[in-house]
Amino acid sequence: MGENLVIVESPAKAKTIEKFLGSSFTVKSSFGHIRDLSKKNLGIDIENGFEPDYLISDDKKKVVSELKSLAKKAETVWLASDEDREGEAIAWHLFKTLELKPEKTKRIVFHEITKEAILHAIENPRAIDMNLVMAQQARRVLDRLVGFELSPVLWKKVRPKLSAGRVQSVALRLIVERERDIQQFAAKSQFKIEGVFNPEGQAKTVKVTAEISERFDNEDTALEILKSCNGAQFNIGNIEEKESKRTPPAPFTTSTLQQEASRKLGFSLSQTMRSAQNLYESGYITYMRTDSVNLSKMAIAAAKQVITDMYGKEYSKTRQYATKSKGAQEAHEAIRPSYMSNIEVDASPQDKRLYNLIWKRTLASQMSDATIQRTQITIVSPSVAQKFEATADRVTFDGFLKVYMESKDDDSNDDSPEMLLPALKEGQKMNSLVIKATEKFTQKPPRYTEASLVKKLEELGIGRPSTYAPTISTLSQRGYIVKDNRPGQERSYKEIVLEKNEITSAIKTEMWGVEKSKLFPEDIGIMVNDFLVDNFQTIIDYNFTAGIEEDFDLVAEGKLVWNTLISNFYKPFHLRVDETLSASRPTNAERVLGADTKTGKKVLVRIGRFGPLAQIGENDDPEKRFMSLAKGQLIETITLEEALRLFDLPRVVGTHNGEEIVCAIGRFGPYIRYKGSFISLGKENDPHTISLEKCITLIDEYTSKEAKKSIKSFAEDGIEILNGRFGAYIKKGKNNYKIPKGVEPESIDLEKAKEIIAKADTGSKTRKKK
């Protein structure tokens, strides 16, 4: 004991490695970085070659002192942090902080947690790579300079407590620019022509749907084509068969796991990462923050075994994947099950679903290509200039598709489901049943989801696996963006139908633009972004990170000195900061919408102390009025009518039992206020138009529900048994208590209630009494 101390970054990793090494090795973890720049000030001595001032982080003091005492006793200390820029820096900080002796310290690295890999690493130690450490230092210092000089500019020019940084500001820009693309997008309508045919000689129920590949801008053109189809004789033109292959996707990285968990399981980034962390800590999967698609030899062999056993030899195909994303540092393996033979794991339902996804993806990555037979036919007529086309894909060998199919991001309404074609031959007569021209609208660019934003950031080489989720949550904490749902709107479209030699046309309606869990910019986010774009073009350029990464690489190769890089960046940057502070005045995105229809006063929208507002009357008007903008309204796009409508609320609908009924929209949507209680209106009732009768119905429903709420009351002890949203519960003062399973709420007497409360209170010692 104590002869050898191995230090890794993660405690779960330490536990695993300890099992591989003999009893002469103690394996501990540093829990990531142990030192960082001072949080209180810049932590960088700019005058003195940008010398960083490192401090041991408060939450790491305990770990550091423990490691220090262990290191003192050890014969050899093995620094086994990850083999990337950050990992090398951790090793160096450990070396410095623990005051290790060079002759007693060894640096080792491994990319996979297998006994073979660890032992190999122990046999091949090296020295700490100071060039790599300095590349990390450059990264750290640059990020601090950007963040701590840019944010204060925002405090002065826009609003306090805001933030800007190399990563978050680009992420924000992507969202704001996408929103503008969407606002400026004008949908074009086009006509798509589709025909349903019955092959001659086959049952009437056999139908082949085919469409003209060309789209027609003009309704008249579409009508002309339909006319030409009227009474026309159709035949199969030609039949073409093609064979194609589909290859499985690579095993999961953090980014692709987040994307697929979002698309297939509907998980948010944080849900995915929490589940993955659980699975990792239980030893079910490999490390979940990785940019590598590499699988260990052991994992590949295990996958091969499972595939052969479950599906047969023809389904197995060994593949090595290479990472192609920008800036990947490949310190770990891909995210995979620790043991491929573990088809299921003992975990929460949510964690199980994620595990299942990882298992399938990993397995699929080692499976054969799928073979797909594509049949394309054309249906032609001598009297019709255009040809109808139909495509059917048939899977002739499923290969990896047996276990896994990757999902697509876009919500393009791909309304052509898999179609099977009946047996057909060239020249065969096809009876047209219906030919339909439908007006279709071009699709606006899609708003980002959390996951599709991560994908974009990764493509741009911005951010790292450990920061994708936190970056997006910072943007929402600052109020720059919201993840939200938005209802769709109705839109009418034209449909022209040729059926039984008759052409009819109709106007139909469809829902359009429904958004679920999408990222929307808020006014303050738009304002900050525009300010940064105007004044700090270079920093929030999409290629800034990519360019600076090349410089970090030069530092890592010893071809560039780290503080030369920083100095070159800082001089022009700091100048720009000073110029911006002195030159530009505070920004306020005030927009004048026009005149109030009633008073003729000026109507404007701007950002106030509590967020965006609409204002009637000039600033010096003592009778000026204010209203907050509603959810989903932006200063940039709100209309005069929409703004004026805000002032119609709160609205007195009438009186009931001598009490006023007032309608308004609050933080949680539209509501009625009546006798001091608030009753939600729900989605279906509009507070602007709801009738007095309807309000009274809602009030009656509410009061009868309230009446049923109380089951029992022990007034003198302040204890109540109530019916809540999730069933019955006990309430004492401000605290709520769960009723144990199997206990009938009606059967609880005062004594029993007190017992439940006492039990719960001792269970959580820190329960706040208030």
Next chain:
DNA sequence: CAGTGAGCGAGCTTCCGCTTGACTT
């Protein structure tokens, strides 16, 4: 929880990447 819409002007806010708990609801 369902509102607010500045003057007085202290002292504070903030970055990106590594890692887990320890806290609530």
